[in-house]
Amino acid sequence: MAILVTPETKVLVQGITGSFGGRHAQLSLEYGSQIVAGVTPGKGGQTFEDKVPVFDTVAQAVAETGTTTSAVFVPPPFAADAILEGVDAGLDLVVCITEGIPVNDMVKVKRALEGSKTRLIGPNCPGIVTPGEGEQSSGGCRIGIAPGYIHKKGNIGVVSRSGTLTYEAVWQLTCRGVGQSTCVGIGGDPVNGTSHLDVIKMFNDDPDTHGIIMIGEIGGSAEEEAAAWIRDNCKKPVAGFIAGTTAPPGRRMGHAGAIVSGGKGTAEAKIEAFREAGIQVAQTPSEMADVLLKVM
DSSP states (O other), rough: OOOOOOOTTTEETTTTSHHHHHHHHHHHHTTTEEEEEOOOOTTTOOEEETTEEEEESSHHHHHHOOOEEEEEEOHHHHHHHHHHHHHTOOOEEEOOOOOOOOOHHHHHHHHHHHHHOOOEOOOSSOOEOOSSSSSSGSEEEEEESGGGGGEEEEEEEEEEHHHHHHHHHHHHHHHHTTEEEEEEHHHHHHHHHHHHOHHHHHHHHHHHHHHHEEEEEESSSSSHHHHHHHHHHHHEEEEEEEEEEHHHHHTEEEEEEOOTTBBBHHHHHHHHHHHHHOOEOSSGGGGGHHHHHHOO
């Protein structure tokens, strides 16, 4: 079992005819993901790689293929509308990879998501991978830009604001012969869809997830909120890492949300919240997997 996506999940790619979206759609196909449709307005009727039909709208793609999930590779000025199109079409999940979407656009998206059936992962995220079986864990579901070959099917859930630290944690686990149930990069923008807490709750309820690595960074309070819930509710061992311990206050570091302002969102406060919740904290990124395995 896994969370959010499985090898049976049918996926459409918004922006599949662009160079970036097309390249990662091809990599997902090679990984074994069921990419059943693409959407690019004005290019309906074409095919991608002679096998994936392209539609003008998400609604047409859903009606023709039964897809439930979308990957958004659409330029920033148009990405919010692409997400909203997925919401209007009743998709279960939209994974937005696009970086640089205006905050005001995402505020409107956040409001539109309220009361809908659609869950958003991202924006500005690496996406989600549920590893499959076989060589290089092929046959799973890869949505986004994460390198598929680093994953291995198993029982550790990974959730992170940082794309590269997601890959680091996954590769550490795989190199130690330990596989993953699902790996979720939630993105580092200040206004996003799915939070650490949302994913932690799903991992806690998933019988095939036996341990969790949670990676956060400076800025905001999402990690503290997740830690408070873990302290009172989580039944599984959790290891954590907080990036940005050396970041100067008031200066943006990497993600748009990774900024300490008004004394809030510091690495020290987040690490203290983790420790109070019983989460074992890695001192450096290179220790993330070992810390979890020691706890387990």
